[in-house]
Amino acid sequence: MAPNNPRYNSIPAFHEKLLKSKRILAICGAGLSAASGLPTFRGAGGLWRNHEATSLATPAAFEDNPGLVWLFYAYRRHMALTAQPNAGHHALAALARKLPGGFLCLSQNVDGLHPRAGHPAEQLRLLHGSLFDIKCNEYCGWIQRDNFDDPFCPALAAASVDVNPGETLPLLDPGQPLAEIPRKEIPKCPNCTAGLQRPGVVWFYESLDEEMMSGVDRWIKDEPVDVVLVIGTSSQVYPAAGYAEKARGKNTSVVTVNLEPEGEVKLARKQDFVFAGDAAVLLPQLLE
Numbered sequence: 001m002a003p004n005n006p007r008y009n010s011i012p013a014f015h016e017k018l019l020k021s022k023r024i025l026a027i028c029g030a031g032l033s034a035a036s037g038l039p040t041f042r043g044a045g046g047l048w049r050n051h052e053a054t055s056l057a058t059p060a061a062f063e064d065n066p067g068l069v070w071l072f073y074a075y076r077r078h079m080a081l082t083a084q085p086n087a088g089h090h091a092l093a094a095l096a097r098k099l100p101g102g103f104l105c106l107s108q109n110v111d112g113l114h115p116r117a118g119h120p121a122e123q124l125r126l127l128h129g130s131l132f133d134i135k136c137n138e139y140c141g142w143i144q145r146d147n148f149d150d151p152f153c154p155a156l157a158a159a160s161v162d163v164n165p166g167e168t169l170p171l172l173d174p175g176q177p178l179a180e181i182p183r184k185e186i187p188k189c190p191n192c193t194a195g196l197q198r199p200g201v202v203w204f205y206e207s208l209d210e211e212m213m214s215g216v217d218r219w220i221k222d223e224p225v226d227v228v229l230v231i232g233t234s235s236q237v238y239p240a241a242g243y244a245e246k247a248r249g250k251n252t253s254v255v256t257v258n259l260e261p262e263g264e265v266k267l268a269r270k271q272d273f274v275f276a277g278d279a280a281v282l283l284p285q286l287l288e
């Protein structure tokens, strides 16, 4: 649908399509959790103590300095634990309950807010894992689900400090030197005792869960997808960024919900609907 078509960002026109839709796929990014107070990657949150967030999210960074990488994740665990799911998370969870066999939510977010909004697990795929899963850095297969310890271990206590509004957490102040965290203060894997425990997220240059990916491909191929919701993501990271096109069939409407959708439009991905604004405000209106 051409951008100059008045239906392009018409909620009633979208509701007409939604009413006729039996199968809906959602692809979510950090923008969905922005209204919960969690920074996005491209926004201010892109930099953590003058480190590119993406540069800390790699096996090499953990190999080089596991203490620093753990402080980064311990901080994000603390932030996510003190955050609340927003109306956007709840609207997606409600749609899942309304469409048990017809809605699948793919999320790049590791903040645990979808499950905390009551999103049915069988209709949720956490493509990049969770901050609250812990696994072995030697890939021995050991994994601990739903570890909400805050701090995760005594050596990371600096990341679990609340500051008053307007104050900066010393941890975040690049001017404040960081105490080196010795490798021996990071818990070892209880299974192989060789590896260190690490956050259960998918780092760059690490493959996503094969079984999960083939399950998603099967869900997309089984029957035509009527609507693809692309929510609060800059669609820069693969394979997540490829699912909208993968799911597009001849009657599929691809719908962007983004505070600044220009980025998406620039990607020249054919949009059928574009709704500019906060996902936490728009999703309840779109999915009611």
Ligand SMILES: CC(C)NC(=O)[C@H](Cc1c[nH]c2ccccc12)NC(=O)[C@H](CCCC/N=C(/NCCC(=O)O)S[C@H]1O[C@H](COP(=O)(O)OP(=O)(O)OC[C@H]2O[C@@H](n3cnc4c(N)ncnc43)[C@H](O)[C@@H]2O)[C@@H](O)[C@H]1O)NC(=O)OCc1ccccc1
Pocket (backbone or CB within 6 Å): 028, 029, 030, 031, 032, 034, 035, 040, 041, 042, 043, 057, 108, 109, 110, 128, 201, 202, 203, 204, 205, 206, 207, 208, 231, 232, 233, 234, 235, 236, 237, 238, 239, 240, 257, 258, 259, 260, 261, 263, 277, 278, 279, 280
């Ligand atoms: C940077 C990119 C080019 N690189 C990649 O994609 C790489 C390499 C690659 C693979 N295939 C390719 C094909 C082409 C090019 C590159 C590649 N992919 C990988 O490495 C993947 C693994 C990727 C997963 C990495 N882990 C993350 N997260 C977990 C950790 C952690 O979180 O720390 S990625 C992480 O960053 C991404 C951030 O993107 P967004 O969520 O979209 O957030 P962003 O800030 O960018 O945008 C926010 C948007 O919201 C909007 N917004 C803001 N506020 C609001 C608001 N209030 N409401 C609505 N919208 C809002 C903004 O306007 C904006 O549009 C998310 O995916 C997030 O999970 N693994 C892999 O392919 O394995 C095999 C392999 C193995 C070896 C070698 C090669 C391949």
